[in-house]
Amino acid sequence: MTERRRRTDHVDRHRTVRSLLDETDESLRLGARPGAVVWPTGFDLLDTTLGGGLRSGELVLLGGSEGSGKTTLAVQMIRNAVLGGRSAVVFSFEHEAQTVIQRLLGLEAAFAAEASEQPVSTAANAHAFRGVFEAEDPHRKGLAEALGRLAYGRAALTMMDGYAERLHLHESNSHTTIEEMANVVLTVADETGEPPIVLVDYLQKVPRPVAGEDEETRVTIVTESLKNLAMELHCPVVAIAAADRESLASGRRMRTRDLRGSSALAYEADVVLILASKEAIVSREHLVYDLGAAKVFRRWSVVTVEKNRHGADSVELEVQKDFEHGRFHPKARVVAERLIEERVFTT
Numbered sequence: 001m002t003e004r005r006r007r008t009d010h011v012d013r014h015r016t017v018r019s020l021l022d023e024t025d026e027s028l029r030l031g032a033r034p035g036a037v038v039w040p041t042g043f044d045l046l047d048t049t050l051g052g053g054l055r056s057g058e059l060v061l062l063g064g065s066e067g068s069g070k071t072t073l074a075v076q077m078i079r080n081a082v083l084g085g086r087s088a089v090v091f092s093f094e095h096e097a098q099t100v101i102q103r104l105l106g107l108e109a110a111f112a113a114e115a116s117e118q119p120v121s122t123a124a125n126a127h128a129f130r131g132v133f134e135a136e137d138p139h140r141k142g143l144a145e146a147l148g149r150l151a152y153g154r155a156a157l158t159m160m161d162g163y164a165e166r167l168h169l170h171e172s173n174s175h176t177t178i179e180e181m182a183n184v185v186l187t188v189a190d191e192t193g194e195p196p197i198v199l200v201d202y203l204q205k206v207p208r209p210v211a212g213e214d215e216e217t218r219v220t221i222v223t224e225s226l227k228n229l230a231m232e233l234h235c236p237v238v239a240i241a242a243a244d245r246e247s248l249a250s251g252r253r254m255r256t257r258d259l260r261g262s263s264a265l266a267y268e269a270d271v272v273l274i275l276a277s278k279e280a281i282v283s284r285e286h287l288v289y290d291l292g293a294a295k296v297f298r299r300w301s302v303v304t305v306e307k308n309r310h311g312a313d314s315v316e317l318e319v320q321k322d323f324e325h326g327r328f329h330p331k332a333r334v335v336a337e338r339l340i341e342e343r344v345f346t347t
Contacts, residue, residue, distance in 0.1 A: 036055040036056045036057060036058075037055070037056040037194075037195075037234070038051075038052040038053045038054065038055055038056075039053050039054045039055075039056075039081045039084075039086060039197045039236055040052060040053035040054075040080065040081070040084065041053050041054060041077040041080060041081075042076065042077060042079075042080025042081075042083075042084075042330055043077070043303075043317075043319065043328075043330050043332045044330065044331065044332060045317050045332040045333065045334065046303060046305075046317060046332055049305055049308065049311060049312055049315050049317070050271065050305075050308060050310075050311060051310055051311045054077075054197065054236040054238065054271070055236060055270070055310070056195065056230075056234045056235055056236055057230050057231045057234055057235075057236075058230055058236050058237070058270035058271060058309070059223075059226055059227040059230050059237050059239065059268055059269050059270055059271075060236060060237065060238045060239070060269065060270065060271040060272075060273065061203070061239055061240075061241050061256075061259065061265060061269040061271070061272045061273070062074055062238060062239070062240050062241065062273045062275065063240075063241045063242075063243060063254065063256070063258070063259045063272065063273070063274050063275070064243065064254065064274060064275035064276060065243050065254055065276065066243070068275045068276060068277060068301065069275060069301055069321065069323065069328065070202075070240045070275055071094065071095070071201055071240060072103070072323060072326055072327065072328065073275060073301075073303075073319075073328060074199050074201065074238055074240055075090070075100060075103060075104070075199070075326075076107065076326075076327050076328060076330075077238065078090060078167070078197060078199050078238070079104060079107065079163075079167075080330075081197045082163040082166045082167045083162070083163055085166075086166065086194070086196070086197060087166040087167070087168070087188055087192040087194065087196040087197075088166065088167050088168065088196050088197045088198070088199065089168045089170060089184060089185055089188055089196050089197075089198050089199070090167070090168070090169050090170065090198075090199045090201065091170045091172045091176065091181055091184075091198070091199065091200045091201065091206075092169060092170065092171060092172055092201050093172045093173065093176070093200075093201060093202060093205035093206070094201050094202060094205070095201070096171060097169040097171050098133055099130075100169055101133075101160075101169075102126055102129045102130045102133055102326075103126050103326035104160060104326070105126070105129040105147070105153070105156045105157065105160065106123075106124070106125050106126030106127075106128075106129055106156075106324075106325045106326040106327075107126075107156075107325055107326045107327040108152075108155070108156035108157075108159040108160055109123040109124050109125075109129075109150070109151065109152040109153060109155065109156040109325065110123045110152075110322060110325035110327060111159070111327075112152040112155035112156055112159065113151075113152050116152075120322065120325065122151055122152075123151055123152045123325065124150035124151045124152060124153050124156075125324045125325050125326075126324070126325060126326045127324075128150050128153075129147070129150065129153070129156075132146045132147060132149075132150065132153075143157065144157060166192065168184070168188055168196070170184055172205075172206075174205075174207050175207065176206070176207065177206075177207060177208075178206065178222070178225040178226070178229065181198075181200075181206075181229065182229055182232075182233065185198055185229070185233050185235065186233065189233065189235075195233050195234045195235035196235055197235060197236050197238070198229070198230075198235055198236065198237045198238065199238045199239075199240075200226065200237065200238070200239040200240065201240045202239070202240035202241060202242055203219070203222060203223065203226070203239040203240065203241050203242075203265075204219060204222075204241065204242045204260055204261055206222045206225075206226075208221050208222060215260070215261050215262075216261055216262045217262075218261070219260070219261030219262035219264065219265070220261075220262045220264040223239075223262060223264045223265055223268045223269075224264060224268055226239055226268075227268045227269075241259040241260070241265060242259070242260045243258050243259060243260060244258050244259065244260040244261075253276070253280075253281050253339075253340065253341050254274055254276055255274065255306065256272050256274065256306050256307065266307070269307060270307075270308075270309040270310070271305070271307060271308055271309065272305075272306040272307035273303055273304070273305060273306070274303075274304040274306050275301055275302070275303055275304075276301065276302050276304070277297075277298065277300075277301055277302075278297040278298070278300040278301060278302050278318060278335075279294050279297040279298045281302060281339050281340060282297055282337050282338070282339060282340070283337065283338040283339060283340045284340070285338070286337050286338070299320055299321055300318045300319070300320055300321065301318065301319055301320075301321055301328065302316055302317070302318050302335055302339065303316075303317045303318070303319060303332070304316055304317075305317070315334075316334065316335040316339060317332045317333065317334060317335065318332065318333055318334075318335050319331075319332045
């Protein structure tokens, strides 16, 4: 166990209200922020709903069915945080670090095209960037030269260079314990001078070294540990949570109760966001008289704020997909159509 870990474990937790008020008074007089630190997500209406963004000390769960864009949304929120000058750590149990970088390059190329007032479709997509990473370069002139041959490729690299030192990617596996994750976060905090925002992709893959325990017990321990990590290290922890396929097979609209493994997910989380394709959860009345409506709705995802400990919940927002470039359009809007509890289409 490292010295950093021991220092965290021996924090004096017994304090009077008088001492806390005096400390708050001193912080305000020094121009510091005595309350939670907020990391904006970069999605305007979501940040408004969450009171500015994601808060230090909070556990945020992001759930959704397979292919709904959970990783895309989460990585984009992390990118927005580091773009704003903060630091971040991504624990990726699902993707290699190079895959995450390729997605980010596709995202940045799309934003570069928009900044140039050109159609996003003119920008190289994530698949094109993957091709550069996977092909041999006969010219051997390096990454910048290779990306320069893609539309907005060099602009994407330049944008990433601006935050590359603040974004840390950890290729996680079955040996990446909560203890190791905490030490990585502490190391980054020491290097940068502030706690980073943390992304775990995904929660059910975080291991626990206890033989024979069932999934519910394991997920309970992991969820409680991630919540403790957020509180101990004063950072927001965003954890992607997989869905229970059996509960979704009935065709119900996905809810917090459908996240796989444990009721602790609902109790421990401070914020729960559920992501769904709009066409799957919009009321039938919006489809039966307009055969083209399904195609339009397919381009949008609904972000449901199911739990929000410090603000409004049961809020339905929608964001437009641009999965080709590994992103969502950041301008969210309130869902105007009526949504249903049961799915319109089942698979």
